[in-house]
Amino acid sequence: MKKYTNISDIKNFSQAIEEAIQLKKNPLKFSALGKHKTLGLLFFNSSLRTRLSTQKAALNLGMDPIVMNVSGDAWGIEFEDGRVMNGSTAEHIKEAAAVVSQYCDIIAVRAFPTLTDKSKDESEHVLKAFTKYATIPVVSMESATAHPLQGFTDAITITEHKKTAKPKVVLTWAPHVKALPHAVANSFINAMQNMDVDFVITHPEHYDLNPEIVGQTPVMYNQEDALKDADFVYAKNWSAYHDYGKILKTDLDWMVTKEKLGDAKFMHCLPVRRNVVVEDAVLDSDNSLVIEQANNRTYAAQWVLKSILEGLKS
Amino acid sequence: MKKYTNISDIKNFSQAIEEAIQLKKNPLKFSALGKHKTLGLLFFNSSLRTRLSTQKAALNLGMDPIVMNVSGDAWGIEFEDGRVMNGSTAEHIKEAAAVVSQYCDIIAVRAFPTLTDKSKDESEHVLKAFTKYATIPVVSMESATAHPLQGFTDAITITEHKKTAKPKVVLTWAPHVKALPHAVANSFINAMQNMDVDFVITHPEHYDLNPEIVGQTPVMYNQEDALKDADFVYAKNWSAYHDYGKILKTDLDWMVTKEKLGDAKFMHCLPVRRNVVVEDAVLDSDNSLVIEQANNRTYAAQWVLKSILEGLKS
């Protein structure tokens, strides 16, 4: 594998899931593969799970992780071509990406969307600049429109916990107090579309996601109907896509409750706001898979890094 | 050992001191013990010594340390149960602690007190939440009311430098311009109460510490009388305990001077404000043990991590 910025970079998805599950059983099996290889983790935004799990995955492979908070530790980065740089940015991405490539073997980047400039976000200008100007493989640790390490993780978790050949999986919008990105929802949809599941999306009207991503996946505006007989309920807030970045609904009607969930397993990428997105009774019950999802982040990242390391040799 | 959040977690204190002194002589003797084990260091507050010495201790044991400044790097953490999280906190400690437990083998936490809310501080709400929700052993790198790595370090340092079987040790309050926690003083008292020393506390009136911690230890309000014939003088500022978190005295009468110290050894946990807590002439003399104390932080931490790693195996 030469990069990982989207679920579609995984050629054989079900095989990848199985291999990741095998890695989880023996995380140190390939601890010699990454010896003397460096993973640069560049954060433009906050991170807990991604920060720790990606480092852990690198360590399991024998790699040396180097972490950098770009904004605080280094220089303001300019992404626009041809710009006369007499403002606040001190270094162009052309140099930054090429320079990091001198010291690392793989570069992992987290860069959230603006949620104010739709075309800029959809152009993935930060991530694309890294993949364009870095001379080493790039891994997305969540970009403007995708969180493929999370989507892969979620597919692993569902595979581990499914009790029927073709489980019913529901992605439900949930309330939140802040305008949130579409990245997690998008990658979860991508992942489910690559699995043998009965997949439904539910959200309030006017919260439709990018139709190019949703594609043929059924969308229901009635949460109760959508959740019926679900095996897995994946809750996630996102801001409006068409009325870009806006919060259109502030009441808690769509919060996931124990009653709504029934016997289904509950999933969320975390961090989650308790009693806003989902009530305590769900997260504190055995039906919650959120901690297991967090755990699987390590093995998703490890599969990705391993695949890229193997590609470096060829 | 299953956790280290208080001096009392060390079952045989004098044996632990001896073992730490042995570790200091051969720091790499157990460099295979922590191989492929991860120590997560979570800082809610500033740190120099603790940050570096705890990492060094982990490296000496072959562990991989991962450092995170919680506030800057990750998400605002909610500690209250049942809260509707529609405010500034984005992740509940229930998830945060459980999630970190997925990636690390031991978690070390630094979280200072508010010094405004006594009952909150005394409940150790941050540290207790970590010990409650983490599924891995927790080490305190200074909590609201205790700094047990420092207390253990101080006991090691006194043991190394004592010239009589039962030295006289004085903990003296000293001036400061900011309201400081009681943690270092509390753990030093705990440590001394576990050693065969002639131990006295001295401070101005109204600066009495928590009586449950002071117990039977003699307290003197006259610094000069207290320091008489001392072998070790440990200086530390703390804010008032009864008039909680207040600064009641701002003059420099209680500053430790070379004249007051005499032939005694001078100790302080650092950082120390020169010519406020103690005058230059003391710190710059051979009687000062402060750098040796800082050095011993490594071996105190290493003994603790080693004991916990050994516990993981059983």
Added chain:
Amino acid sequence: MKKYTNISDIKNFSQAIEEAIQLKKNPLKFSALGKHKTLGLLFFNSSLRTRLSTQKAALNLGMDPIVMNVSGDAWGIEFEDGRVMNGSTAEHIKEAAAVVSQYCDIIAVRAFPTLTDKSKDESEHVLKAFTKYATIPVVSMESATAHPLQGFTDAITITEHKKTAKPKVVLTWAPHVKALPHAVANSFINAMQNMDVDFVITHPEHYDLNPEIVGQTPVMYNQEDALKDADFVYAKNWSAYHDYGKILKTDLDWMVTKEKLGDAKFMHCLPVRRNVVVEDAVLDSDNSLVIEQANNRTYAAQWVLKSILEGLKS
């Protein structure tokens, strides 16, 4: 080698360059040398290249790097002797440097100048305090008046790319929107004065650098004349030295263009403001060596750390 704070710390400069070029060919040849040795990297200022390349160099030698952003992670440091520390600084450099020396084998420090207090900057009060109070070797990662890792790097790069026995090298001032330090220019001058090159400095009037550093090196106020027949053009902005820290010229007349450059190789330490210091057409051409310079930072640092590690043993 006992420290590296200036180009002059390298005794045999041409031999050092050759050895660094050999290290580049086989970076892992000495990967056992630094085993169980710790490099503490202390940043008072931003860093991308230095942060990553110095860590990479340490890793190549088998060392454990520990990074600390002094301002954000630790305590405000006092550098003045005899001060009554009742202000904003919480720890004196005497303690800070001695304490870090307990946990590390080599300490690397970055501390930029004030650009407002010339005598303070020229006294190198931060770096000198570290070399005075640390008990372990100190490496400068750019101080108030020198950036010797960069100067060494630049000498390596010129040696690799020169096509004549004695190439013509021009250091040209270039425009910038902020007041920048003299450190890079100073160390580049030091390096060139130690090499067999035809070296010229060019800058606008009133931008003369420290005459003690410039020495006998010819200075021209006419950029066009200076650049004639150059093999290497090194661009760098600096603020005025005599009218200390001031910006005297804001137009872009002195920007390096493709036309001005001709067939010469272009060099810059980075970060560089495009279309202010140098136009896109130069950086995007094959004549630019800036990425190769960044790459060589690793081997310059590695040579320095290796030389110091070898000194530790003797």
